Amino acid sequence: MSEHSPASNQLRIGLDGYNFAMPKGTGVATYGFTLARILKQMGHSIEGVFGLDVGKTIEMRETILYDLIGRERHETRKQARRRVRREKFRALMPTRLLEVPVTNQVSKQSLSDKIPHFDRIWSSSSLYEIANWHFRYFKTFLTIELPEPLDIMHWTYPIPVRIKGAKNIYTVHDLVPLRMPYTTLDDKNFYYRLIQDCVTNGDGICTVSETSLNDIINRFPNAKGKIFNTYQSSPIPEELLHSSPGIDEKIIFEMYSLSKNGYFLFFGALDPKKNIARIIEAYLASKATSPLVLVSARNWGMAGAANSESGITIYGRTISSNRIVQLDYMPRALLFRLIRNAKAVLMPSLFEGFGLPALEAIQLGTPVIASTTGSLPEVVGNAGLLVDPYDVEDIRAAIERLDSDASLRDKLIMAGPTQAAEFSDDRYKERLEKLYSAFRS
Incomplete structure (x- = not known):
């Protein structure tokens, strides 16, 4: 000492x-x-x-x-x-x-x-x-x-x-x-x-x-x-955890024209282990009507605008879809509002040492689609759906289930507080x- x-x-x-x-x-x-x-x-x-x-x-x-x-x-x-x-x-x-x-x-x-x-x-x-x-x-x-x-x-x-x-x-x-x-x-x-x-x-x-x-x-x-x-x-401020969801809903709609429970969300670095190519492939193959929102500050082989005119470039391939929205880096307080309003957070990573985005989503009452590999099963527990990150069909099926099944989403949300308490x-x-x-x- x-x-x-x-x-x-x-x-x-x-x-x-x-x-x-x-x-x-x-x-x-x-x-x-x-x-x-x-x-x-x-x-x-x-x-x-x-x-x-x-x-x-x-x-x-x-x-x-x-x-x-x-x-x-x-x-x-x-x-x-x-x-x-x-x-x-x-x-x-x-x-x-x-x-x-x-x-x-x-x-x-x-x-x-x-x-x-x-x-x-x-x-x-x-x-x-x-x-x-x-x-x-x-x-x-x-x-x-x-x-x-x-x-x-x-x-x-x-x-x-x-x-x-x-x-x-x-x-x-x-x-x-x-x-x-x-x-x-x-x-x-x-x-x-x-x-x-x-x-x-x-x-x-x-x-x-x-x-x-x-x-x-x-x-x-x-x-x-x-x-x-x-x-x-998780560094989510207590005041945000206990703030009115209606305020978050209004801010997100006014800024991005995104409705409560009206979109899937991916956020994080766009490096290969995040599995973004399979996420997008699975999403585009799905019948989901909710858009996919991508939020990232950094890239690893990904470039291009995220709109229907110029498309999204992933590893040299340009994908044109008005179902996908790309947002750049934003303050964490605003990101937390975006997470809270999402239908689900997509995180079927190839590997994670921990998986903080999954924990943040669970704390904010948002279901997670995570992978069966790495540490994510430890973090997600029963508060999300676990998929094989190498299986596009498995990811697609999970996206469709959460897109259409409100009772399943509610069940996962209800499991959230108990799971999050392990990481208090x-x-x-x-x-x-x-x-x-x-x-x-």
Whole structure:
């Protein structure tokens, strides 16, 4: 326990800002945001570790940090080559974190649903890129120091960095790059060594489902005894959960001309494991009269507008249908309203380490079509229909059932609260307490 912890049960816990700093939302960023929120409720002190260039002027560091968070990097090829050369060189040198003063001089309210409140913030320019080069060069994690050691550094993603003097815990959400290498763009040898070193040299491994826990132990047996499944909870604000459904219905209709229970919804990254091509194929083959709405901030081989004039381009194929609507990235509060009004959420992924969209749908009273693979059966339980994600006909049949059978939808909705309770904030706190108690001095 750090001597700087003001209360006997309070820990100084660090969280990386790697995913928080990305331009648009990621599932890992949501995981980190929720983790920070829960840790604050548990009474712990939270410190953020970012990889942004906040400059030398201490009075401007907070302003610059929040200016850079979420900003796209625009650079020419020449500038990119120069940056990479600098990062490679700096990987050979000691890395120093600068403290970013946490003040009330920067208004953070508009980012309050994306960036958690940190008690202290640290940053070093290109920290995570430099750490990757360091790992490639030396086959060891980059070690960095803080003036006052943390009790625990909880890395929300496998990153080749460790904080000296802290217990370093690494969250490994899944092993998709190793299980399904054709669905990701990772350097697989690098990823394998990274996970191996997280398991071997990390103080602990956190994961988010029994499926992932078993996968990790099967692939890396020495994880046994130091790996914990905490699952996770959802960041849906209480005020939204208890708000009037009529308000949501009005907003969604006025903005998108979509009626309550009048559309199917897919939301998330358009990468291969999300199975979007089969979802669309099954939907188009169905007799469903409700449109399919796709919401995504990022793509992996998908481009093109989503309207009947120009169609939707998926993996090089253009599909023209006025039954499909594509919406771009939107604030989470608005997305939650869209989920609440949907007839069902479609998530027959090829694999998920957890499946937060399914939990969010269940919490908001919306049935889910999920897959029989990965962790989704753990998350969905009896609050959704499970299908073979490789079987277009199975997905099509489930879509038609939920489109036409209101009593089935009601049955699934009724099962939702019991299932969602397994992933409540209180249950999450219990699991996190078990995790951290294993590392208390």
